[in-house]
Amino acid sequence: MLKKSVLLISFLIIISGLALFVQWIGYEKTSMASKEANVRQEINVEHNEAGLTVKHTFTRLEPGEPLEAIMPANALQASCRKEEGACSFRGQSIKIIPEGDTFSVTYSIKLPSFQTAVFLSDWSIKLKDAEAERTVLHFTEKQIRKGRWFSSLGPSQLKKLDLIDYYQFQGEGEPGVLYWQMPPLQPLFPEGKHAVYGQADSQLDRQQLTLIEEGIKEKTVVLLTDQHPPYVSDRLILARDDDQLFELAESFIQEKVVEDYRFEEGEDWLGYLITSYKLGRPAGSEKVKMMYGSLNKQLTDQEKEEWQQALLRLTDKTVTAERLDQALSAVKGLDTDFFVENKLENHPFQSLVFYDNRPITVNGSETELRAVAEGEQLFFPFTETLQALGYEVKELTDGKTLLVKREYNTYRFYLDQNRFILNEERYGLYEHALRSYNGRLYISQQWLQKIFLVAVQNEKNINVQELNL
Structure with a gap:
């Protein structure tokens, strides 16, 4: 009898443990789902005498699931609709508990006096525990109908009506920045992966735009303007002139190299050499520029082309100084230790030397x-x-x-x-x-x-x- 009781108790303990484990798994999945929830947003903005009036609507929410966000620092008169659920404000933080799958927050923002350009980076609500999968922004201009608004969501659809200008922006992720400029900008290259705006007489090197295209995923608005300092996001670029586009192209290509290649620890700076070949000009530190110059000087035109193709094929494995030497030796048909001897970025530059590989x-x-x-x-x-x-x-x-x-x-x-x-x-x-x-x-x-x-x-x-x- 005692033995049966012990077995029964042990069985019940095991069953209870399994039940708790299943509940814990369910809780973890729910918790992870909350953290990884992808929310969609529709934002209505009106520019009037008081500033910006914003209605920020979240959709595809989980009913009863809390959502935390950060309000803009200068947001005023923030409120929520009680019939959509509950919300509480604490400083800049806001906690939302929706009853359904939609919840709206309204607020206003007082703007600085308009000059020839306005750049707004902190104007929208930013999510804390979720990601904005997609944002649609409706912008109504009632106050100043001269000039034009741009958004880091990408290109806009603009309608000029009798009393208002209406813009619609949409794209993946957060709404990002808003930029307005009074001096008119003409569309220079509206087609392709870029929508480029600038003065009618703007001189533009298309090669820089082609290089920038390698580092962007969506259609991007490029503004050539002297009204605001340079700015770069995934879908909005402000540059003063071709020289700044030249610098941006370098940074975009380098980011793409870092994304596509894996380097040995401490040797990632060699990625700038690959960047240099993609750009067709030296980039990076003085040592990289010297290495690039040495290679161009000692390789024939055909060898340069083969070497560049060899670099593009190095994405399948970790790039090391030894692998670079092997690839260069195969192209030249001679041995070299060029990259091994130069792999420490802060050590003196060693010249490119090719050795006959016969004993x-x-x-x-x-x-x-x-x-x-x-x-x-x-x-x-x-x-x-x-x-x-x-x-x-x-x-x-x-x-x-x-x-x-x-x-x-x-x-x-x-x-x-x-x-x-x-x-x-x-x-x-x-x-x-x-x-x-x-x-x-x-x-x-x-x-x-x-x-x-x-x-x-x-x-x-x-x-x-x-x-x-």
């Missing part, structure tokens, strides 16, 4: 040497190559002279004078016989052969072989 042997022995390939010429690391040939290489205290010795031969190379001395006999050097790449000295193949009497065979491997004279 090098010296007198038949394998080495770790790499020859720099520049055009049709090869340059060998000076110290390491001579050491592999059995020479002793020493830098003298002045830092501009190298002493090279083996058996009975002694060489002195004067690095700042294009000359050397062999056993007290003076010889001249061509200007580019010795070169420095990122602080490391190299000697050309021709002068390596002439001075140190070796033959260099460039076949499947590179073989440096002393001549038996």
Whole structure:
């Protein structure tokens, strides 16, 4: 009997626990649904002598589900309709409990005296625990019928009637800002992904607009105006002139690069190099600009095109300095450590150097040497190559002279004078016989052969072989 009672109690505990768990899951789902609720909004605004009169209507609400929002800082005479539910105000906060799926809040906003332009950023209610899926804004202008209103919801439909101007704006998300300007703006490019307004004589570079289009998702209004400082949102851009559009294009493309590419931690600044190629001009820090310039200088036109295509294909994996070097090496057909050597943004710039990828042997022995390939010429690391040939290489205290010795031969190379001395006999050097790449000295193949009497065979491997004279 006792055993049956224990089993029964255990069974009841399990059932109760399951019931509580199911209730908790339901509560969590309800809570998450509340937080992720997508509300639609219809806003009616009238501009009259007193300022703005606003009726902000929320739709697709959950009956009885609280909704919290923030009122504009300068909102006056805020009220709700009791037949639609309950609302309470505390400072700028408002809590709404709708009885149905619709709830309206009305208020007024006193505007500053109108000059030649007005920019309103804090005029509408902003949701706290939900997102505005879509907003329709009806704007009635009764007070000042000169000039024109614009909204960051995007392009407007405008009707000029006998007594009022009527605008309708609509788009995804919050209503954003309102902008009014007295000096007339003409539609310059009303079609396409941009609706561009400016003075009739505005000079506009279409390439900048094309680049900006890559970073926007909806049709955007672009205003070329000197009446207000620059402003950028998803669907409204205020710019003074082409120069500011030039800067905006850079920021839009960089945002798109950040969105499309994943970079190794600490190397995300290299994204500006991709931005530079999308723009067709250097962008970002001085180091990025130097890297971009080096690549343009050392790649042929065909290689530039292949390199740009290689960059566009790097969106599938994390971009690292090593991957960039691999992609560049594949395009050039030569090895490089350019990005690895430059991956620390605040470290000094290292020049672009391409290395012949064939192994090098010296007198038949394998080495770790790499020859720099520049055009049709090869340059060998000076110290390491001579050491592999059995020479002793020493830098003298002045830092501009190298002493090279083996058996009975002694060489002195004067690095700042294009000359050397062999056993007290003076010889001249061509200007580019010795070169420095990122602080490391190299000697050309021709002068390596002439001075140190070796033959260099460039076949499947590179073989440096002393001549038996």
